[in-house]
Amino acid sequence: MNPIDLRSDTVTRPTPAMRQAMAEAEVGDDCYGEDPTVNRLEQTAAEIMGKEAALFVPSGTMGNLTALLTHTRPGEALLLDAESHIYYYEQGGLAAFAGLLPVFWDTPNGCPSPDFVRSMLHRNPRMYPPVGLVALENTHNRRGGCVITPEEIAAVHAVTQEAGVPLHLDGARIFNAAVALGIHVREIARHVETLSFCLSKGLGAPVGSLLAGPAVFIDRARRVRRRLGGAMRQAGVLAAAGLIALTEMPKRLHEDHENARLLARRLAEIPELGVQPERVQTNILVVRTERLGISAEEVAARLRERGVLVTVYGPTTIRFVTHHDVSREQVLLAAERAVALFRELLSSRSG
Numbered sequence: 001m002n003p004i005d006l007r008s009d010t011v012t013r014p015t016p017a018m019r020q021a022m023a024e025a026e027v028g029d030d031c032y033g034e035d036p037t038v039n040r041l042e043q044t045a046a047e048i049m050g051k052e053a054a055l056f057v058p059s060g061t062m063g064n065l066t067a068l069l070t071h072t073r074p075g076e077a078l079l080l081d082a083e084s085h086i087y088y089y090e091q092g093g094l095a096a097f098a099g100l101l102p103v104f105w106d107t108p109n110g111c112p113s114p115d116f117v118r119s120m121l122h123r124n125p126r127m128y129p130p131v132g133l134v135a136l137e138n139t140h141n142r143r144g145g146c147v148i149t150p151e152e153i154a155a156v157h158a159v160t161q162e163a164g165v166p167l168h169l170d171g172a173r174i175f176n177a178a179v180a181l182g183i184h185v186r187e188i189a190r191h192v193e194t195l196s197f198c199l200s201k202g203l204g205a206p207v208g209s210l211l212a213g214p215a216v217f218i219d220r221a222r223r224v225r226r227r228l229g230g231a232m233r234q235a236g237v238l239a240a241a242g243l244i245a246l247t248e249m250p251k252r253l254h255e256d257h258e259n260a261r262l263l264a265r266r267l268a269e270i271p272e273l274g275v276q277p278e279r280v281q282t283n284i285l286v287v288r289t290e291r292l293g294i295s296a297e298e299v300a301a302r303l304r305e306r307g308v309l310v311t312v313y314g315p316t317t318i319r320f321v322t323h324h325d326v327s328r329e330q331v332l333l334a335a336e337r338a339v340a341l342f343r344e345l346l347s348s349r350s351g
Ligand SMILES: Cc1ncc(COP(=O)(O)O)c(C=O)c1O
Pocket: 058, 059, 060, 061, 062, 085, 086, 137, 139, 140, 141, 170, 172, 173, 198, 200, 209
């Protein structure tokens, strides 16, 4: 029996419609700008996000790195959240390739106060490295898939605009944010200069992300992408799946959010886990395991034995992510198995 894989929404496989579109894709050499399917994907993405242009990149990591390299110069500071993906999971690209110094805020939903941003943007330039870029993340992965509202972003943007510093959004899961807020993604994207977002997470495409922003920025970013080795040739094969991800798949993301809430409600039956279902806004649920009496690694291993896969997030945290390839029934079954395991662990502790 296949395990129920709740490690990440990146484990989704292309749908039959995506596979068919990939097989039939019209292609050309994208380095010559001649792949019609890539061109269509980039134009569609720019239109959806309300930006002048967009660039197809192999991964969210390359989308973010391309943005950092295009916006900034080595030695500048990058202002971002302490729990951000760019800092945690992108192999230090911000330092290794872009030569940036990370400077953090640390807030419950990953959005800084405008006052904090203002204070950082106006530090004495004779003493401190200037801030070259401010980066937000929406939804926020390590903070449990939480959402930042357009109003919160607009307040930060007012401050960055005043200082002439660009604002970038790691919008890997921007469609999840828009669905949770009941708004169009453009309402979020309009308050940042540039954003990257992923086709290969909740939207189910096998590969690919986009970086969107002003046309002059994207022209420069296209050269940076090539420098990074991210310029591809007949990439229309991938873009064909990406177009379906972009235009068809956001419609069903609410199902993933409902399933995450169902899971949270079941797990909340065990108060020791500290789950608050009302705080689950999208498809990610982070659970604290310290009161179960074994490490998160071990909790994950025991869940695996029972056919449920989760990600270890820290010494005492595990993450569940709902997605296209797990049904409501599978989520309920996973919840039942997890609750049974957690009850056993708690009773063996008290016994
Ligand atoms: C918030 C966020 N940003 C960026 C990325 C990077 O995407 P990729 O794995 O395609 O490089 C991820 C991947 O999980 C993510 O969660």
